Amino acid sequence: MRRIATILLPALLSIGVAAPARAGGMDALAITEAAATLPPNQFVWTPAADGPGRVSVLISIPDQRAYVFRGERLVAASSVSTGSDDKPTPTGTFTILQKKEQHRSNLYDDASMPFMQRLTWDGVAMHAGRNPGFPASHGCIRLPTAFAKKLFAATQLGATVEVTDEAYVAGAFLPSGDAEDTARANDYAAR
Template identity: 50%
Template sequence: MKFLTILAISIGLLTASQAMERPSFHTKGTPIGKPTGTLKPGEYWWKPQLSPSGPVVVLVSIPQQTMHVYRNGILIGRSTISSGKSGSTPGGVFAILEKKETHRSKKYNNAPMPNMQRLTWTGIAMHSGQLPGYPASHGCIRLPYDFSQLLFTTTSRGGTVV
């Protein structure tokens, strides 16, 4: 009986931790097969094998609500994003300061921020989130969940984001 209780609790804990990975209101993401053309909210393209190693640069277009990922100057990925409302996402060149697969906002009601990559110490980061097709965050760069996982495993602390 004790064994079954421990087993049930263990399964419950494992299930709960997996549910935290992608909050239900975060956009899962839809892979597409072409590197060019218009992307619908939540769509992404990812082909890291085109340039398997080398430095990575992430370019974010706030007007287009897109992200392009380059390795050795070769496009390996692109995605839709949702940046901050009313100019709250700063422009410039940033280094990835911190990376956490599981993170919760200290600023916005403990909001889940899976695959968080911090760009400033004042609350700007790239992470999984809801993508409505327009700027909607407090300043962060929201990504489709699946794309955020791929990007997280490709970038490094100190990596460049423009």
Template identity: 50%
Template sequence: MVKLLKAFMFAAMVTMAVGLSSCATSSHQAKLAPGEFEWHPERSSSGPVLMVVSIDDQMAYVYRNGVQIARSTVSTGRAGKETPTGVFTILERKVDHESNIYKGAKMPYMQRLTWTGIAMHAGQLPGYPASGGCIRLPYAFSEKVYGVLSNGSTVAITQKGTVPSYSKKPASVLLASRAQSPSNKAIPDPQGKVMWEPGRSRSGPYSVLLSYADKTAYVWRNGIKIGQSPVAIMPGANPPEGVFMKLEGGTGAQSWSVLSLNSGKVFGDPASAIANNVTLPREFRNKVSGVLTPGTILLATRESSNSNTMSKTNFGIVQPEAKQP
């Protein structure tokens, strides 16, 4: 499965009206006591589900097709056992699970985020970070969220709480090729081999990593790499980082959510800024256009992905494909 980047939070919106409503709701909600949660699945009945965990706030938020349907208090990792930040997909789920690290420790409604011991599960919530790295949830909430998530669902863990924002045309990042040089001439398509082997993984969610450091785009399905392509970046350009997620419905390819990196706020139109400074080969754009289904994640980052799919020890980009022992 795919583990994408550090210190993100998705902003999942379907329309500007929904986006503004969600912003107001997220930033002015009443404080919950440890162990409390809210659950309103009727606000959005279908679409891809995103769960966001804020370590500083000790809170989790659940969005379905861009609409917040739940929030809950949590307890994350204590000092020395901190919960890693990043964008993860759920690797494994068990209603009744016992910790492989802390023998005898019960982890009801366990949803695994890494093969190295990080998961979400029911547990005690003292009101501060107290776990061994996992995300503890109220028991009733863990049962409910287990019912709306599945293997491959996205969980974003960020240090700071952020407010959802909105961008209209993130699909243009992959499908457009309009980068212009300072002399107003289009940058040529990058030279290099395009790898496309969809037969390596025929089911599960798609994720796309656009690495400016590597000047490469990678496509995974269900955590297995199925595509790779060189990219060209306008000389002197500094395209923004961002995370995008395709939603269900809306106006065709424009129904996407957007997350600005680092600041927690989206300024301008990061998708257009990327598309105006980055070019992908036509062959790759044609192939990837067919995989942009609801739930697809696109991450644009300045970080590099090495042969072990990690850029540094505390900054995961993509988790290795094989299940770890």
């Protein structure tokens, strides 16, 4: 899969970052291109992200981005910080197993993990946290706080989160939501 081009699009960046509420007319390609230029702790959230439909999330480790879908429509994107080389974020298809608005880590010195959405029972979750623009966590997926809060409100238990070591290209890689993939990922997480 080819990596999305890092094209500087000031108009999209100002729409998607400075005033996300005005980004309603953005299509998947525009969201993807805006996401490619996002600095750490920034995101694109369109009004369609708050609309009806099943929510799924695609985390691209090489992109250091989260892509949010309503059904098959890309509606939001964010910078992320995934696991470092010595504590990598596992790849696969996961479901949100637990949600907790104010959570503290029982593994890492009682660290705050706001808007926590657990993906595995052994400690991998999406949550608000330091987002330096490169892999720096102990395996979790750190999100900008404002994005983590919006995503927390938009998702439900059982929502699909696909974590991949491939770059994302608009329309070419959609979260599968396949029950067999989810079962396999949860079985891996239980080991």
